[in-house]
Amino acid sequence: MRAKVSIVGAGNVGATTAHWLAARGMADLVLVDVVEGLPQGKALDLLEAAPIAGFDLRIVGSNGYEEIRGSQVVVMTAGIARKPGMSRDDLLKTNAGILEEVVRNVKRYAPDAFLIVVSNPVDVLTYAAWRYTGWETRRVMGMAGVLDSTRFRTFLAMELGISVKDVSAFVMGGHGDQMVPLVRYSYAGGIPVEKLIPKERLDAIVERTRKGGGEIVNLLKSGSAYYAPGAAVAEMVEAILLDQRRLIPVIAYLDGEYGHRDIYVGVPVILGGNGVERVVEIELTPEEQEAFARSVEAVRGPLETLALP
Ligand SMILES: NC(=O)C1=CN([C@@H]2O[C@H](COP(=O)(O)OP(=O)(O)OC[C@H]3O[C@@H](n4cnc5c(N)ncnc54)[C@H](O)[C@@H]3O)[C@@H](O)[C@H]2O)C=CC1
Numbered sequence: 216m217r218a219k220v221s222i223v224g225a226g227n228v229g230a231t232t233a234h235w236l237a238a239r240g241m242a243d244l245v246l247v248d249v250v251e252g253l254p255q256g257k258a259l260d261l262l263e264a265a266p267i268a269g270f271d272l273r274i275v276g277s278n279g280y281e282e283i284r285g286s287q288v289v290v291m292t293a294g295i296a297r298k299p300g301m302s303r304d305d306l307l308k309t310n311a312g313i314l315e316e317v318v319r320n321v322k323r324y325a326p327d328a329f330l331i332v333v334s335n336p337v338d339v340l341t342y343a344a345w346r347y348t349g350w351e352t353r354r355v356m357g358m359a360g361v362l363d364s365t366r367f368r369t370f371l372a373m374e375l376g377i378s379v380k381d382v383s384a385f386v387m388g389g390h391g392d393q394m395v396p397l398v399r400y401s402y403a404g405g406i407p408v409e410k411l412i413p414k415e416r417l418d419a420i421v422e423r424t425r426k427g428g429g430e431i432v433n434l435l436k437s438g439s440a441y442y443a444p445g446a447a448v449a450e451m452v453e454a455i456l457l458d459q460r461r462l463i464p465v466i467a468y469l470d471g472e473y474g475h476r477d478i479y480v481g482v483p484v485i486l487g488g489n490g491v492e493r494v495v496e497i498e499l500t501p502e503e504q505e506a507f508a509r510s511v512e513a514v515r516g517p518l519e520t521l522a523l524p
């Protein structure tokens with residue numbers, strides 16, 4: 216039996232996630248959206264690429280939730296995206312309301328699924344989704360770190376003029392301007408990037424990574440990024456469905472790890488068939504710890520404005 220993945224929100228990120236997953240032949244797909252015809256149209260359009268792209272999948276769109284029954288993974292991308300001049304936190308009120316309604320349906324129709332939250336502000340909404348579901352924390356997670364890290368890797372590879380394949384790097388913390396790209400743990404061909412790139416250039420790359428989402432918002436003007444976000448979600452879905460036990464940054468629940476408790480934020484985890492199997496704790500310098508703590512506080516602030524069950 217093929218796996219089944221449902222994506223709620225058939226907008227830019229939802230549809231692009233479906234595209235990347237279909238291209239990998241990963242799973243049957245369901246797109247759900249409130250706009251009549253939109254999920255059906257995008258699902259049919261994607262399905263009609265199958266003879267060329269060479270995938271054999273069932274791909275359907277729906278305005279209801281019946282179709283998501285039996286999904287192994289549900290991806291939540293419904294909601295509004297920011298425009299120039301807005302912060303991700305400006306989306307909180309609207310998207311938290313949408314999230315509550317979506318989670319109610321996910322609980323009803325796909326009670327055994329893993330839930331990946333993408334809608335912004337994603338750290339806050341992942342925590343809210345966990346509270347709305349009442350599920351084990353390993354089954355509810357958010358996507359941001361894979362995206363922030365792929366941006367960081369892209370900028371490092373551009374700077375060095377080398378293949379992205381040889382660059383590994385990762386970003387911790389909340390998905391905001393306070394995120395923590397970890398230069399000390401970033402490598403090009405196994406060589407610490409600090410040995411290859413001067414400090415002021417690295418500082419500029421870190422800053423560009425932190426503002427990577429905003430850079431795209433300012434270019435697009437009408438919405439936010441979706442190719443890289445969709446690819447990042449597909450990477451997480453694949454890790455779960457194929458039980459890959461990837462060591463990647465995921466918005467995961469902290470219960471004392473890194474000195475923080477009762478919060479969802481980006482940290483390196485093992486992601487596999489059981490969801491978030493373990494938070495991996497790495498040694499941080501006092502400055503990195505401080506930057507991470509500031510990032511956690513930036514998530515806690517808006518979180519405290521929500522009335523949660
Ligand atoms: N975590 C991350 O790293 C990233 C998060 N995002 C966030 O993802 C979200 C989606 O972004 P886009 O796809 O670009 O926006 P979009 O506007 O293209 O798509 C959102 C879709 O959600 C649908 N929707 C609204 N209310 C709904 C409901 N109650 N039920 C089902 N569907 C509903 C809309 O009809 C629309 O089609 C935004 O909140 C954005 O900020 C975007 C990129 C990266």
Ligand SMILES: O=C([O-])CC(=O)C(=O)O
Binds near residue numbers: 296429
């Ligand atoms: O910037 C935004 O609003 C969308 C997002 O989270 C990203 O692209 O990193």
